[in-house]
Ligand SMILES: [Zn+2]
């Protein structure tokens with residue numbers, strides 16, 4: 001897959017095409033290139049060989065998930081709530097990799113006055129009409145494609161080393177004594193030696209304590 005095809009997949013996954021989903025794709029391509037890996041394939045995503053560490057939860061992360069194959073669901077994506085547009089990609093076992101950070105000041109020049117004004121009107125102030133929304137989506141898509149060609153020098157690229165991260169453990173399930181649904185044993189709460197899911201445990205404990 002070339003970068004445009006990855007971006008199209010990302011659009012499908014993310015629901016729309018926007019500059020930051022494209023930056024997630026671009027940052028991932030740079031990172032994979034730097035550490036000499038390819039997108040996580042079937043074997044790798046099962047063995048969790050590469051790990052993506054992201055520092056925000058926005059459009060950028062969806063680009064990362066599609067481009068690297070490291071997803072929230074396959075346990076290869078780690079999220080730190082730091083509010084930064086950055087991705088670290090590391091190889092499991094070596095625990096070394098690369099961190100890519102995108103500085104908003106470096107990409108401002110790709111946003112036209114019209115695009116910025118429409119964003120302010122449609123997204124920030126929620127005042128745009130249908131035509132404004134359509135035009136904004138169009139401009140956003142155009143900028144997204146340009147993001148794929150932002151030169152590597154405009155990203156901050158640095159080597160990183162991380163602490164070893166445990167592989168996702170496999171837990172056995174127990175059945176909740178109240179709602180009868182299965183819950184991972186490590187997440188269950190035992191009241192009078194009977195397992196409860198966290199939701200039911202709160203209710204059960206309240207009853208035992210004579211609360212509401
Ligand atoms: Zn988006």
Ligand SMILES: [Zn+2]
Nearest residue numbers: 176179197200
């Ligand atoms: Zn329950």
